Amino acid sequence: MGSGGDRPAVDMTGSQRSATVIANYGARLRVETDDGRQHECHCRKNAGPLVTGDRVTLEIGERDTVVTRRLPRHSALSRPDSRGKPRIIAANIDQLLIVIAPRPAFKEALIDRYLVAAELSRMMPVIVLNKTDLLDETARETLMQRLDIYTQIGYPVIPVSADLAHGLDRLRPVLRERSSIVVGQSGVGKSSLINGLLPGVDARVGDVSDATNKGTHTTTTAMLYHLPDHDGTIIDSPGIREFGLWQIRADEVALGFREFNDYREQCKFRNCLHRSEPGCAVREQVGHRISAQRYDSYLKLLESVEQENY
Template sequence: MQGTVYRSTGSWYQVKTLDGGFYQARMKGVFKMDEDITSTNPIAVGDIVEVVEEEKEAANAMITEIAPRRNYIVRSSPHKRSHKHIVAANLDQAVLVCTIKEPRTSRGFIDRFLVTAAAYHIPAVLVFNKKDLLKEKDREKFLEMADVYTDIGYPVLLISAAKGEGITEVQEMLKDKVTLMSGHSGVGKSSLINQLLPGMQLRTKEVSGWSGKGLHTTTFAEMFDLPDGGQIIDTPGLREFGIIDIPKTELSHYFLEMQPYITQCQFNNCLHINEPGCAVKAAVEEGEIDTDRYISYATILETIEEERY
């Protein structure tokens, strides 16, 4: 039987089969992965798998095969910085829930998320929550940020999950797609999901009673079916998105607004910091590339070595 992994605790997996049934499944032996990756989790939420029902327990199954992934998105493992932790697989898009205040989502965090999504060829969307808390200066700050990211090509929404404002736009954006939903703790991601999934609060409480040993609801991703079609994959509140396996010379390729200028640099391996004849730096000086985005680029570039090794 073919199914999709909806939840993972690292040793047990909840798999939904094509007929709509759910199984608690274990992995059979060690899988040879198609991707040449060093991952702390061989199976991720969103994976398409083959399962065989176990005779003793009708609700239990064994995962015998993992289908090749269309794509996946990773972060650095919380346990081994040099290893990847696959957050989710087979995605149509990735949504980052952000806030201008209470708490403020830093530009650095947003840009790291966007770089990671671009590196794995996953379209990204920014959803700014807590619209109801914004005063005039906060709204001006949002409009400035929205202009920067929409000019690059990223969709930006402003909503209030608490007030139910902008939920229709979010529903339209999610319809019939598999969407990763992430964000810092405190940005209201759970409130947004509760708006999208009636009864979600009850289901969230039930998670802790699920049979997987060592289940930590703040650690593992989980997929949910949307009422109007499509799925969302809820991820835990992330403190950071570690940039891994991206060589310094490739980082600028994942800042989408830098792409048109990269080939115009004097040197092929230009890092766009101190090199002469750098078209990217010239574009920053001329206002073609946002200064804060360039600062994010330079900051991430400095941290790549320690995150890779």
């Protein structure tokens, strides 16, 4: 069961409480205690940097509420800051909802980066094709055929139209008892999806620029929401056009490609990168049990990681 239903037991005394960060506005935080009460507060310097989803301890005084400690994280998701350095945007996530749409057009390379991050962080990835109302039957079938490369290796692909509320009933069971984060390019309808799943929530919605065919940035901080009956949580993240993979070694990239798992141990060399080494069992399966397209994506990601770590 994911963290949407389970919270670590913490021994609290006096005015101390355990809570979850539901938004970070910089100088101030919004947190929610385990009894459902929300507080605006600030953080002690020695508590460390905090992000949405963090579990913390609070000191509730007569005039102010202060975060005194951050509890250990079991997962975290990062994005690049203005200098290209990794910045954690959310923590304690069980599931990655990778939202794509026909407009702005998606690229499999970005999906694969999300999938590698999810696999290495032990998050369950789910691909959500939004804005299906923009497609006629032929175009929809074409996109679903493109995404079949993922369903064949066990990743759920759920077509929805958040604006028309089509397909949301298929998505809701996937969210139960989990802490999920909605990720994807700006403009794919992440906030519209949350508005559809959570009646009464007014997540900010942006449009797609006609000039660039890219989304306009609306969400500026990750926000955590409860699903109905507190049956899990969902985090709306800022739009991520570029998704880097930091602090992973070249030999870890293959661990993010689940279809390699049955063959990696059969390679002649233990440090095989499945590129040009002799006796590579992974490469032998390319075009058979491993998609040539996914293998090509692996090689490009491997090269990218090597350059980022250079």
